[in-house]
Amino acid sequence: xxxHTDFDRAFVVDRAQRFREQIxxxxxxxxxxxxxxxxxxMNGVYLQLHAYMLRIAIPYGTISPDQMRRLAxxxxxxxxxxxxxxxxxxxxxxxxxxxxxxxMMDSLAEVGVHAIQTSGNTIRNVTADHFAGAAADEIADPRxxxxxxxxxxxxxxxxxxxxxxxxxxxTGSPNxxxxxxxxxxxxxxxxxxxxxxxxxxxxxxLGRTPLIAQVLADFVPAADLLxxxxxxxxxxxxxxxxxxxxxxxxxxxxxxxxIDHIRELVNARFAEIRAxxxxxxxxxxxxxxxxFTPPDLASGRATAPYDAARAADPLFRSWSDTNLTAxxxxxxxxxxxxxxxxxxxxxxxxxxxxxxxADLAERYGHGDLRVSHEQNIxxxxxxxxxxxxxxxxxxxxxxxxxxxxxxxxxIACPGLDYCTLATARSIPIxxxxxxxxxxxxxxxxxxxxxxxxSGCINxxxxxxxxxxxxxxxxRAGVENYQVTLGGDGTETMSIGERAGPGFSGDDIVxxxxxxxxxxxxxxxxxxxxxxxALRRLGTEPFKAAxxxxxxxx
Amino acid sequence: xxxxxxxxxISANDLFDGRxxxxxxxxxxxxSLCQAELITDEARAxxxxxxxxxxSDRAVGVFLAPARPGPxxxxxxxxxxxxxxxxxPSNYFHGxxxxxx
Ligand code: HEM
Ligand code: SF4
Numbered sequence: 001x002x003x004h005t006d007f008d009r010a011f012v013v014d015r016a017q018r019f020r021e022q023i024x025x026x027x028x029x030x031x032x033x034x035x036x037x038x039x040x041x042m043n044g045v046y047l048q049l050h051a052y053m054l055r056i057a058i059p060y061g062t063i064s065p066d067q068m069r070r071l072a073x074x075x076x077x078x079x080x081x082x083x084x085x086x087x088x089x090x091x092x093x094x095x096x097x098x099x100x101x102x103x104m105m106d107s108l109a110e111v112g113v114h115a116i117q118t119s120g121n122t123i124r125n126v127t128a129d130h131f132a133g134a135a136a137d138e139i140a141d142p143r144x145x146x147x148x149x150x151x152x153x154x155x156x157x158x159x160x161x162x163x164x165x166x167x168x169x170x171t172g173s174p175n176x177x178x179x180x181x182x183x184x185x186x187x188x189x190x191x192x193x194x195x196x197x198x199x200x201x202x203x204x205x206l207g208r209t210p211l212i213a214q215v216l217a218d219f220v221p222a223a224d225l226l227x228x229x230x231x232x233x234x235x236x237x238x239x240x241x242x243x244x245x246x247x248x249x250x251x252x253x254x255x256x257x258x259i260d261h262i263r264e265l266v267n268a269r270f271a272e273i274r275a276x277x278x279x280x281x282x283x284x285x286x287x288x289x290x291x292f293t294p295p296d297l298a299s300g301r302a303t304a305p306y307d308a309a310r311a312a313d314p315l316f317r318s319w320s321d322t323n324l325t326a327x328x329x330x331x332x333x334x335x336x337x338x339x340x341x342x343x344x345x346x347x348x349x350x351x352x353x354x355x356x357x358a359d360l361a362e363r364y365g366h367g368d369l370r371v372s373h374e375q376n377i378x379x380x381x382x383x384x385x386x387x388x389x390x391x392x393x394x395x396x397x398x399x400x401x402x403x404x405x406x407x408x409x410x411i412a413c414p415g416l417d418y419c420t421l422a423t424a425r426s427i428p429i430x431x432x433x434x435x436x437x438x439x440x441x442x443x444x445x446x447x448x449x450x451x452x453x454s455g456c457i458n459x460x461x462x463x464x465x466x467x468x469x470x471x472x473x474x475r476a477g478v479e480n481y482q483v484t485l486g487g488d489g490t491e492t493m494s495i496g497e498r499a500g501p502g503f504s505g506d507d508i509v510x511x512x513x514x515x516x517x518x519x520x521x522x523x524x525x526x527x528x529x530x531x532x533a534l535r536r537l538g539t540e541p542f543k544a545a546x547x548x549x550x551x552x553x
Numbered sequence: 554x555x556x557x558x559x560x561x562x563i564s565a566n567d568l569f570d571g572r573x574x575x576x577x578x579x580x581x582x583x584x585s586l587c588q589a590e591l592i593t594d595e596a597r598a599x600x601x602x603x604x605x606x607x608x609s610d611r612a613v614g615v616f617l618a619p620a621r622p623g624p625x626x627x628x629x630x631x632x633x634x635x636x637x638x639x640x641x642p643s644n645y646f647h648g649x650x651x652x653x654x
Contacts (some may be wrong), residue, residue: 027568027569029610033568033613047566047571047613047614047636048571049573049634049638049642050571050572050573050637050638050641050642050647050648050649051566051570051571051572051648052570052571080645080647095647096571097569097570097571098568098569098570098571099569099570144635345645415636416633416634417637417642417643417644418642422634424633425643427642427643427644428643428647430646431644446585474633477631477632477633478633479633
């Protein structure tokens, strides 16, 4: 677990103090809204439909129990007793009063949590595999690199006014759980001749123009990572378009200029920048890495209680089949705690639940908690013998839904219930789909299925990379939902294909049901997932299920 | 042919707490849509927007929000977005609907 340095702490406290002064000048009228808006955005404060929203960073999704408890305390004292975990490993509070935000920030700063660079045209919160440091398939823990990038990018004078926001995602595993190719820079750790390095892809992004990042370099030695990233940012700063907001992302520069041209620019900058690096970054990295040493897992405890509970309790067995992932230490498991109770709001946790998760992480999980981009919480290191007790505690806290990776584990953005940019609601659609398939008792039969919903083309809900994606639109003041099929956010990434005309709010859930039932009919056997079947058969039979009348006509 | 002017109210968010507010006929910022001034005339909308901007010390993002007259003549939301702004989100009983419960 990374512990902030005195410098970090002073920086965060100072920043909160400066923002307090800015808020008081806004309230006194000394600053106009036009003057204040960029300042509040720099501090993660948006104005949404019903209230202000405070977006807080959880760098690479890693959060300590004390930090989680502090989020709970902030939710109780200054918000409505809950928080919303997002696809960018942030937490958002939906109801703070502007006048309270300085106190919220001071309180968070005490535990090293802040909202810096969660908005604005800067390098945003660096995201990473939520199983980092624990997964059985991992080459190395990517978080020391993510932390290095965080330190380098925080308040970097050259990168505070980029043409647009800039997102970096990192994975240390060949299996991509961080959707790295949808980032401006996607980093995937690779090993070559016993050395660690990164495959660096650039120009990914969802939103209005969904694009899969292209490989800029297939192996950048770990020691060159920072100067190489700096070269990319520097090239982007010079070629990124500032004349048109919709064309300002790196992905458009890659599209318009071509990856080879971008590579030439980056390599030229890299040659200059590399020479300026004197090795101090590697020293910093070594200090960071020393703080990410894995917990001491060697215990010699028997896992018998786990096997016994599996045999005795079918509900526990179902939960452990669905919500556990292989840990690199065979006596341990990675536990994903679902924030997707059927009919609940995806990604929301109450303050009571946050406190429970903090306690359980301390009791059973070596004090480690993660926020996944899929809006769930992860306890990455739990001994198998502790799983029955953990499960029962989660049940008490209404956190034991056994649906990870299944049809009700839906990513949904806040949509028109909260977001000023939205064109339709996302949350009720997610709630209805989850409730419907729970009633049908088909969820486990269907198997791996990713449904992702966005309330507008900005695609915060990642609908383009959903096996089934749902995009909410506004048709003359009425909600309308467009379906995409065949998206995939993993290492085999693909962008979903638009299926046809959109559906009304009343018709969308039955339409999804038809596609899913068609899959159950069409699949070769239960081992063939929805995505596999769709890739084998093409989208046509699924479209036919979506639009049965058009088919009959 | 002149295009038909769709009725509006003047709306914004409150600077201190972000709540949705509306301009009343008496030049007050009020919390409920039904107390807002329903404006059915384009020239009047322009004038009232100017008035609102002059009164905007506690209002952020003043704009003309689509509205329509209800059965009693009071404004009702003229667009789905305004329905949520007037009442609150649909996933929780929060926002305006809760303030008045
Ligand atoms: C369909 C009919 C109506 C709906 C949906 C409705 C809705 C609401 C809502 C949501 C609020 C709370 C807004 C806020 O202050 O934040 C409110 C407040 C209020 N409404 Fe209505 N309303 C309706 C009809 C009426 C009528 C007919 C009257 C008066 C004759 C009225 C008078 C008021 C007043 C005075 C308040 C403010 C109360 C206060 O500030 O404590 N409303 N209404
Ligand atoms: S996808 Fe659109 S509606 Fe949803 S949170 Fe993002 S900007 Fe808002």
